[in-house]
Amino acid sequence: MDRLLTGLQPSGALTIGNYCGGISQIVNYQDKYETFLFVPDMHAITVPQDPEALHRNIINAIAMYIACGVNPDLPNMHIYIQSENLYHANLSWIFECHTPHGDLTRMHQFKAKSAKNEAFTEGLVTYPDLMAADILLYDAKYVPTGIDQKQHVELARNLADRFNNRYGELFVVPEPLIPVIGAKIRDLQNPEQKMSKSTDNPKASVFLSDDEKVIRKKIMSAVTDSDGKIVFDEENKPGVSNLLTIYSAFSGCTIEDSVAKFEGGGYGDLKKAVAEVLVEKLTAFQDKYNKILESGTIDEILDAGRDYSIKIAAEKYEQVRRAVGFGRV
Template sequence: MVTRPRLYSGMQPSADSLQIGNYIGALMQWRELQQSYQAFFSVVDLHALTQPNDPAELREKTRRTAAQYIAGGIEPSRATLYVQSHVPAHAELQWILTTLTGEGEARRMTQYKDKVARYGKDAASVGLLVYPMLMAADILLYQTDIVPVGEDQKQHVELTRDLAERFNARYGRAFTVPMPVIQRETGRIYDLQNPTAKMSKSAESDAGVLWLLDDPAVTAKKIMRAVTDSEGSVRYDRQAKPGVSNLLVIYAALTGRQIPAIEDEYAGRGYGDFKKDLAEVVVNEFAPVRERALALLADPAELDRVLAVNAGRAEEVANATLADVYDKVGLLRRA
């Protein structure tokens, strides 16, 4: 029997709904990859604790994120889809990896440096400082071969590789050294009202964000009001025409068409027709996902059951890795 290579990825439950950048940049690619990899997908709720959270809202966002994973095409019977905190080995392995990480190494991580530079040291918790070690634990627990990530997370995967190699050299081989796989450029979607800024769940304004669970009429209105320019021609030029270029990327990603073919179709037709057709594409893509997610959320007991079953599968792999690590570092097993 040929064993499929393993894949790990996850998203934080930081909003009630995923946005189109999450859908195109992660979910669309994950559902393809789960066909050829033994995939582990996690709702990384422990990572979310690096920001202040209302406890009830965090629990609800965690369920909603998991429901959207499934609605977006992740199959819990094929991939292992679970909530990070349901597998305690994540936090336990993080501690071991933290003891292998230099303070300067941790402080050089871009995410931590950026927050300190923007808000000062007091705004950045120790949790944010050691966040990359938790991400490394997420990955290494499953003997992961590849990690699909955006360019902004590549540094964390490189640290994960360093820690895996460091542990293996010091204590004996316990970890597969993973490879980052940078998600396709189509995964970089920009804010509809500020097309030079990446679309984000934490955007200051809702007007530029296309939420997966938005009412279809709201989604269409946001697209029709998207910032473009005064030229009036539908063509891709990321520097000169960021708004139109962003809309072209969305159109191409959701239809599987090439951007030059879309440019040809709308040559001489202006932005009105283009935006109207794009709104129809997005609404038609989101509609079944939205319907399925809301149906899952209407039966939280069944959703929790699916997540519990998957957490059990994840634990079998994670606990075996952790036991090996504990033995190798010399921790005494409980009698």
């Protein structure tokens, strides 16, 4: 069985963009692949975090994954916390010593985040090397990812090729899995930008934890345009296209079917339909989420995932350690 790996940062409440770009893909593929689903808390501290909030967010993220359909009872599903497996950091250091600095600083996410904060840390620079370690430790063939993270997967592919050429066949070269619909859900107030967990605008993002009233208010206030025509054109009509994408992702329709459904109608009709499908889905997620937190089963799930991830990672790291000349033979 081929392996699939993905993670979502515990840096705040999860958005519908996180669901479409990551969680839904795990649910769709979990019966087909051996799945490694982890909470990358080491990545989270590349920007300042409140420790108590980070602890909570880790557990809450796991509960929400499961509420959204991830099945922890599958024998091929392994859920764990990144920092509980030290091989991630060990392999990341080796990758840092094999990655030109320019390869890291030209990453789109680094440029965007560093532009906002002149006093960024080195962890923000080397973030892609740690992400490569997350992937390559497990010989993951597939990595579900949004468009914004595709460049980081490409770096992991390049590192795998570089090591395989220099040291022999050590790593599986991973392939990104980008969803056909919902790869990039956009900001509701500024559809030129990606929807973000860390937005300062309370109307910009729909969170999986939002209640019915908040969901409807955010969608009804979403920015569109003055054209009045419902067509899918991300370049010229990003706001309307974003609403069509959200509707399609949560209703199961294709973009073409969604356009046909609302063609000739007004933006208000489209917004009401988007709000309705979101309320139906997110309310169900929230009910399951609360039951999972109350069940007290998350620690047991994480313990099993940690132990298995360490077993697999230790075997791969030992191969790499010997290949690069570390320690005793």
